[in-house]
Amino acid sequence: MGQKSRNNRLFHSSIILLLVSLSAALSSPFQLQTLLPRPLPSAPTLSWHDSEPESNSLQETSQLDPLSSNTTLEVQLELHHVDALSSEDTPELLFDLRLQRDALRSGTIYSLVSKAVARNPPRAAGRRSGFSSSIISGLAQGSGEYFTRLGVGTPARNLYMVLDTGSDVVWVQCSPCKSCYSQSDPIFDPTKSASFSGIPCKSPLCRSLDSSGCNQRRMCLYQVSYGDGSVTFGDFSTETLTFRRTSVGRVALGCGHDNEGLFVGAAGLLGLGRGILSFPSQTGSRFNRKFSYCLVDRSASSKPSSLVFGDAAIPRGALFTPLLTNPKLDTFYYVELLGISVGGTRVPKISPSLFKMDQDGNGGVIIDSGTSVTRLTQPAYTAMRDAFRLGATNLKRAPDFSLFDTCFDLSGQTSVKVPTLVLHFRGADLSLPATNYLIPVDSSGTFCFAFAGTMNGLSIIGNIQQQGFRVAYDLAGSRVGFSPRGCA
Helix, strand or coil: CHHHHHHHHHHHHHHHHHHHHHHHHHHCCCCEEEECCCCCCCCCCCCCCCCCCCCCCHHHCEEECCCCCCCCCCEEEEEEEHHHHHCCCCHHHHHHHHHHHHHHHHHHHHHHHHHHHHCCCCCCCCCCCCCHHHCCHHHHCCCCCEEEEEEECCCCEEEEEEEECCCCCEEEEECCCCECCCCCCCCECHHHCCCCEECECCCHHHHCCCCEEECCCCEEEEEEECCCCCEEEEEEEEEEEEECCEEEEEEEEEEEEEEECCCCCCCEEEECCCCCCCHHHHCCCCCCCEEEEECCCCCCCCCCEEEEECHHHCCCCCEEEECEEECCEEEEEEECEEEEEECCEECCCCCHHHHCECCCCCECEEECCCCCCEEEEHHHHHHHHHHHHHHCCCCCEECCECCECCEEECCCCCCEEEECEEEEECCEEEECCHHHCEEECCCCCEEEECEEEECCCCEEECHHHHCCCEEEEECCCCEEEEECCCCC
């Protein structure tokens, strides 16, 4: 009898605690923020407010050798979205093309990570184990959504270069061409550059390539192939790159003479990954291994995006999270995501274990400038999406669109309230503006929740969610920072 009485008391106590918890949850206001619906942006106008004229005079620029100089630099460049190269296309077509590039980009990342993880044993120390097929990923497979203009050679010839944190190798299309795609500027001619120099086959730089060879003069050749048949091939060399009035000498880059595939108008790519051949790694002492970018929302601002190298790249007040290392792959920027809050409440089904990278390099979370839409491992995405839907019952639902399964009809609306969303990284809570996760997908007022699920264990934080933040990469400190006011 006493045992039954105790069981009844425990049962009633549990019911009371449940009711109290439910009452507290219901009394807690669901945190909302305002979204001002804006239509799909048209193609941006291509202009370079801070560009410098080309010069034939070596005396007008400061010349620095990344291997020997102790001087540190600070450089700021404008960035523009690749849509600027397709100014005649409609907003709907531009968005559709962006999603196509995005699907190719994420698929390529997943494939490369899977192959790297499956590789046993891993590459020997000193060998690059990076995103080998990404040399022209911004041109062919959507790896780079933003590009800048910089000088190549001596005298400097200004060229459009795609920026990509998921690539290591710096690459530019060169004449003479066995096969070259159409680009906006004249193709770079290395014979007209006083600073162009081939790299010997026996050089450690040549041995750092994933795929290298030698010509008859025993000079280094590189080749990168793609699953879709795209390929780039040419001389691996060193050259001077000029950023406005500052030149950096002896940067290892690919000079591609045979470039076949689905390419667009930029001349090459500036790899900003973590591998030893990336531009930040090569010029580490010159810029203190620091760089940052701010990607603006084109529908809300006419201000250009920007890229900064050097100590000035790290904004005051930034929130930092440590960088993690994948033992099988050194190109990507891995971070630790601990959870997600929707409407001011942590989503209970999203635990850190969903984002954990195991000892073999499976899973984890990378932050990437070239992926547009953030992809979360499926259980985490489903839980976040369901929580968002629960807090957005005031919005009229619309049919699914492309990879988006949570869309709303906001036609005729000038202001709506949507649940808040916070990404909880270790040491940094990233509170997203509403425009970073509810985006226009057509010209009829349809807005979609700009996340997607993936059955792959790897999650990717894309550039839509990074808009408006200065994202700072402090490689010397092995950390990445976010500043909501760093774009000013």
